[in-house]
Amino acid sequence: MSTTPRARARAQTMTDIVRIGREHLATDGAAALSLRAVARDLGVVSSAIYRYVRSRDELLTLLVVDGYNELGDEVDAALAGCTGDPVVHLRVLSRVVRRWALAEPARYGLLFGTPVPGYQAPAAETIAPGTRVIVTMQILFARAHQAGLLAEPRRALQISAPLAGDFARIRDEFELDLPDWLIARGVTFWVALFGAVSADVFDMYGADTFADRAEVFELQLDALLDMLGYRG
Missing domain, CATH: 1.10.357.10 (Tetracycline Repressor, domain 2)
Known part of the structure; x- marks a missing residue:
């Protein structure tokens, strides 16, 4: 089944969030993970990240x-x-x-x-x-x-x-x-x-x-x- 452009864009954004989260995990450690920092590296305002990941714990779960x-x-x-x-x-x-x-x-x-x-x-x-x-x-x-x-x-x-x-x-x-x-x-x-x-x-x-x-x-x-x- 083909996906819509919006679904593909969302999937790509989620992939990017996990990739950036892995980078921050390596440099900052799990306890210091920050959605604001991920949003910054993603190139979006901090409020926009919550459309994809609701909390730091949800980001940790994605990384786990x-x-x-x-x-x-x-x-x-x-x-x-x-x-x-x-x-x-x-x-x-x-x-x-x-x-x-x-x-x-x-x-x-x-x-x-x-x-x-x-x-x-x-x-x-x-x-x-x-x-x-x-x-x-x-x-x-x-x-x-x-x-x-x-x-x-x-x-x-x-x-x-x-x-x-x-x-x-x-x-x-x-x-x-x-x-x-x-x-x-x-x-x-x-x-x-x-x-x-x-x-x-x-x-x-x-x-x-x-x-x-x-x-x-x-x-x-x-x-x-x-x-x-x-x-x-």
Whole structure:
């Protein structure tokens, strides 16, 4: 269906607002984002910006969704051109997350860093884009399990009934064959991966601690895959 000139113009303005918002995010930080500053760079009077974005929080939400989707797109594109088994795909996914985060530290910080004071991301708009990479991980965990690449833990998993219900809900939502032990390990893989990336992006190691942080990250990936049960 074709769009009207007005609709195309509005879409272009929204694209420009997000682009300018990303620039201000990188230079000023999330807490200092200003619609007036965005309007100035857009070349319109400050009151005109409110026809498109009603508040700073709405601009932040646009930037959050934009960031999640760009990261998800980068992961999807890398996996589409990837050969090998699901564990190879998990390595590729993890490297893409790190590469994107290092290239976009301000946007990564908005998504996974310190919360912006006074801002609460609306779940209805951010959960779907925000879980894209996590859902892809879950799919790869299930495929690796089905391919016999992951060893079950020797010690039986002991979990409470409420947590078992949570795991069952995750299993049903994604329609994946994920045993409880793999869901538990998968959650650990997920949070540890982003923790490792955050340590690099936010320079938690210190400037002179490691000669090659990429090599450190590969060792971390090896450890995470061992934890997941990979014995390749």
